[in-house]
Amino acid sequence: MPRMKTLLLATVTMTIALAGQALAHAHLKTSTPAADSTVKQAPSVLDLSFTESLNLKFSGATVTGENKKTIKTGGTALTDGDKTLTVPVVDMLAPGKYTVKWHVLSTDGHKTNGSYSFTIAP
Template sequence: MSKLSHVFVIAAILSAGMAGEAFAHAHLKSATPAENAVVTPSFAELDLTFSEGLDIKFSGATITQEDKSAVATDKARLAAGDNKTLMIPVPAPLQAGAYTVDWHVLSIDGHKTKGSYMFTVKP
């Protein structure tokens, strides 16, 4: 293979790698409360941090109890100066039990992702 062929192969590999990063989906990196965490009923906010910036208009989360009833939350917002952390205020203390968080986000590059996890509130 000639030097020119090597250059083209390397350029193609680098381009493919960079394109993959440009079109990455927003993946959940961390959550508070965390997956499978045991927490006190007094936490005031669900924080979900993603790998990519989010479009708040099309991003959100719900919290449901074991009986599938929804927990009342305030309007979702992004953390100040950080478009990767989705904040969901929880205005009232939660009762003891298991809870499921279902989240859906639209990254600023236009990709939708969703997921869920559970945590428990101790008495």
């Protein structure tokens, strides 16, 4: 009987561990420029690093300025094992506060989204 309890406990433990991995989502780990940072020079590219690999076809980001005007960006790409979303900034950015809104689909099929801001110093 003790052997059966041990086997059952091991099965339950493995099931919980595997279920936790299956429920993983891609969360923003770091960004350049960093969230809530103030930079002296306008970035020409945004790098958003995530905790999981992404599906580029269903992932992207938009940038808006203080007046809610959308900033033109170029084609996005994935780097770092498909965990970093690279967004080229086409428009020249003037000093001020900018908001980055992102949405991603991880390769395991989970959608996540969020936003952060950064400021360009005058």
